[in-house]
Amino acid sequence: MRYEAPNTTKEAAALLAKEKGQAFVLAGGTDLIVRMRLGMTEPDLVVDIKNIASMQGVTRTATGTRIGAATSGAVLGENKALIKAWPGVVEAVNLIGSDQIQSRCTMVGNLCNASPAADSVPAMIAAGAKAQIVSPKGRRTVAVEKIVTGPGQTSLKKGELIESITLPKPLPRSGDAYLRFIPRTEMDIAVVSAAVSLTLERGVVKKARVVLGAVAPTAVIVPAAAKAIIGTKLDDAALEKLAKACSDMCNPIDDKRGTIEYRTKVAGVLGKRAAKIAFQRAGGS
Amino acid sequence: MAGVHISTTINGDMVEFACPQDETLLNSLRDRVGLTGVKEGCGTGDCGACSVTLDGRLVCSCLVLSAEVNGRNITTVEGMSEEGKLHPLQEKFIEHAALQCGICTPGFLVAAKVLLEDNPKPSEEEIRYALAGNLCRCTGYDKIVRAVQAAGKEMRKKRR
Numbered sequence A: 001m002r003y004e005a006p007n008t009t010k011e012a013a014a015l016l017a018k019e020k021g022q023a024f025v026l027a028g029g030t031d032l033i034v035r036m037r038l039g040m041t042e043p044d045l046v047v048d049i050k051n052i053a054s055m056q057g058v059t060r061t062a063t064g065t066r067i068g069a070a071t072s073g074a075v076l077g078e079n080k081a082l083i084k085a086w087p088g089v090v091e092a093v094n095l096i097g098s099d100q101i102q103s104r105c106t107m108v109g110n111l112c113n114a115s116p117a118a119d120s121v122p123a124m125i126a127a128g129a130k131a132q133i134v135s136p137k138g139r140r141t142v143a144v145e146k147i148v149t150g151p152g153q154t155s156l157k158k159g160e161l162i163e164s165i166t167l168p169k170p171l172p173r174s175g176d177a178y179l180r181f182i183p184r185t186e187m188d189i190a191v192v193s194a195a196v197s198l199t200l201e202r203g204v205v206k207k208a209r210v211v212l213g214a215v216a217p218t219a220v221i222v223p224a225a226a227k228a229i230i231g232t233k234l235d236d237a238a239l240e241k242l243a244k245a246c247s248d249m250c251n252p253i254d255d256k257r258g259t260i261e262y263r264t265k266v267a268g269v270l271g272k273r274a275a276k277i278a279f280q281r282a283g284g285s
Numbered sequence B: 001m002a003g004v005h006i007s008t009t010i011n012g013d014m015v016e017f018a019c020p021q022d023e024t025l026l027n028s029l030r031d032r033v034g035l036t037g038v039k040e041g042c043g044t045g046d047c048g049a050c051s052v053t054l055d056g057r058l059v060c061s062c063l064v065l066s067a068e069v070n071g072r073n074i075t076t077v078e079g080m081s082e083e084g085k086l087h088p089l090q091e092k093f094i095e096h097a098a099l100q101c102g103i104c105t106p107g108f109l110v111a112a113k114v115l116l117e118d119n120p121k122p123s124e125e126e127i128r129y130a131l132a133g134n135l136c137r138c139t140g141y142d143k144i145v146r147a148v149q150a151a152g153k154e155m156r157k158k159r160r
């Protein structure tokens, strides 16, 4: 295996494109190095992106926030402005692993590892996050929900890597939230998760996005759940409708950590609870 | 496979070694630098026995490539005592019998030190969350939490 740590995204893309064998981006390594250790992945080339200045840190832009792809969860959790703007996204990223893992893990690594249970992904999708993709041929910007195509599969082509994630500037009276269910209180993989982002107008939900994790091969947007609460003050009837829409959207696996029936039920419960938190954060009552 | 030459600061000393490009920091620290206080439990980021700090942040050295640490700053459990005097955390771990076999202890000490430096008076809940990435399979966590609380108290006294 060859290790390279270029200083620019362009060089990184060129290295990835040129490599004839298996080439991988290395961000925090909390998925990639585990896979290497377990013999599940045998890279010929690893391109470490942490020395690339444009991939580090959080910056405010005219349209929102830009997060460099190599920025760790710990750094995001220390950013007060980001927590204020997108508390649900930050709480989702900060749920990943222990403090040790937080020092290294990135939300882009979480996304590109393409686990159906990845914690930051539903929250990013609910927030309307976009990924800036760079390749030797140029750049393109796509919605985060377009990246993962199945377990362990992404739409990124050879030579492409993500340079940053952008989050829009939240509209006034907006809030987001992320919840996951795990059998213990820390250090576990989501059995079901739900992210909700919404905007109020005169106390009524005007816009909403509801996204579920771990109940299908990829994170899923649930338009019917959003529709159920738009135009309401999140009364019980609306919440019940949201819960049903969430459960209807589930296509989960069946294992010892959660049966299909259980995951389907809990998806509705978490959807409701996340919606309530997002509503409160948006200033609703 | 071509190797890499690494020069980095470990516990305040400049250290140089050469290793394969896919070697983990855990293996280099133990087998090339001789810092065997860094333990391997799982090798996959779950147990925290291999905890060290990298530029001040707590990491699992089993999930860091040595190739990444050129010119960085690393601390291990071996760097905790000063001039032969144990760190308050080390003293309190002994006093409270917060260890049995001891394989998890270096990781707990390094993680607890990071916690107390950041938050000198953590609640029990904060301690338990901060140490959630460190597993102990013989002592039980209660004694460890008590030892961390006692060390925090000791360190706050010293600071005054």
Ligand SMILES: Cc1cc2nc3c(=O)[nH]c(=O)nc-3n(C[C@H](O)[C@H](O)[C@H](O)COP(=O)(O)OP(=O)(O)OC[C@H]3O[C@@H](n4cnc5c(N)ncnc54)[C@H](O)[C@@H]3O)c2cc1C
Residues within 6 Å of the ligand: A024, A025, A026, A027, A028, A029, A030, A031, A032, A033, A034, A049, A069, A070, A095, A096, A097, A098, A101, A104, A105, A106, A107, A108, A109, A110, A111, A112, A113, A117, A118, A119, A120, A156, A160, A161, A162, A163, A187, A188, A189, A190, B044, B045, B046
């Ligand atoms: C002990 C432990 C606990 C964990 N707990 C959780 C948890 O609670 N929730 C959870 O969701 N995950 C968890 N994980 C998984 C992992 O920590 C996360 O998925 C993390 O966000 C991965 O980020 P990373 O930067 O370490 O990725 P890396 O391992 O560096 O990369 C992951 C994948 O993404 C690719 N990649 C990385 N960056 C880019 C880029 N910029 N462009 C293109 N491709 C890229 C890599 O090539 C690789 O295939 C845990 C892992 C461990 C070891």
Ligand code: FES
Residues within 6 Å of the ligand: B039, B040, B041, B042, B043, B044, B045, B046, B047, B048, B049, B050, B051, B060, B061, B062, B063
């Ligand atoms: S050996 Fe590194 S976390 Fe277990």
Ligand code: FES
Residues within 6 Å of the ligand: B098, B099, B100, B101, B102, B103, B104, B105, B135, B136, B137, B138, B139
């Ligand atoms: S003392 Fe044996 S594992 Fe903790």
